[in-house]
Amino acid sequence: MTLAEKRAGLSLAIGICIFAYLTANMIDGWAIPDQEARHIWRTWLFVLGLGTVGEGAVSIWANYMRQQGALEDERDEQIIARADRLGLLVGFCAINVLIWQILLQSTFPTPVQWTLNIQHLPTLFFVLMSVLFLCHGVKQVMILVLGRLS
Amino acid sequence: MAVAKGRVLNQIRQLRTQAGLTQQDFANLVGATRQTILAIEAEKYAPSLELAFRMARALSVPFETLFQFEEEGTGSK
Numbered sequence: 001m002t003l004a005e006k007r008a009g010l011s012l013a014i015g016i017c018i019f020a021y022l023t024a025n026m027i028d029g030w031a032i033p034d035q036e037a038r039h040i041w042r043t044w045l046f047v048l049g050l051g052t053v054g055e056g057a058v059s060i061w062a063n064y065m066r067q068q069g070a071l072e073d074e075r076d077e078q079i080i081a082r083a084d085r086l087g088l089l090v091g092f093c094a095i096n097v098l099i100w101q102i103l104l105q106s107t108f109p110t111p112v113q114w115t116l117n118i119q120h121l122p123t124l125f126f127v128l129m130s131v132l133f134l135c136h137g138v139k140q141v142m143i144l145v146l147g148r149l150s
Numbered sequence: 151m152a153v154a155k156g157r158v159l160n161q162i163r164q165l166r167t168q169a170g171l172t173q174q175d176f177a178n179l180v181g182a183t184r185q186t187i188l189a190i191e192a193e194k195y196a197p198s199l200e201l202a203f204r205m206a207r208a209l210s211v212p213f214e215t216l217f218q219f220e221e222e223g224t225g226s227k
Binding site: 003072074075076147150 | 177181182183185186189194195197198201
């Protein structure tokens with residue numbers, strides 16, 4: 001495994017843990033209940049803090065490994081760039097699905113069962129945060145997959 | 151005018167084993183990872199010009215001995 005792959009694996013694991021925390025804080029069963037603004041703010045700040053600390057720790061570890069002689073070469077850079085593009089593409093598609101939901105709800109004001117209730121702020125918050133985690137997760141998974149395949 | 155597609159072939163595996171180098175030794179010599187050497191030898195990855203020249207220099211062979219370009223369809227090198 002290259003340093004880039006190990007780093008992607010660690011970053012993915014941290015991302016999954018933070019997303020689990022977010023989900024546990026926002027979801028009750030399969031529904032997103034009403035929540036106070038203060039609770040949403042606190043959750044967002046905590047997720048941001050955990051993400052910053054986690055990614056910072058991974059960066060420090062990667063720097064240490066580089067000092068020990070681990071390499072990230074041109075192929076790793078190419079793989080990371082391709083994974084970045086794929087992550088961006090998934091984010092672009094996910095945001096467009098959200099836009100489609102907003103357009104649907106502006107056309108049919110009563111939320112249909114199979115649409116997300118975008119007017120419900122905790123739902124909107126959770127969906128937007130999920131899109132961020134999805135982009136991050138896809139990028140890390142693609143680094144792992146492309147590292148094996150290309 | 152349409153340009154015919156092609157692929158880059160290489161003799162790295164043969165020349166490396168002739169030189170008695172493992173993939174890891176060779177990777178250390180040229181400043182790449184073992185996985186990159188593996189991918190180049192399997193012709194899954196075409197290296198940059200800089201890395202290609204480093205490889206030729208490390209094996210003490212001319213660039214053309216190490217890499218060949220084959221145009222698709224023609225089979226010409």
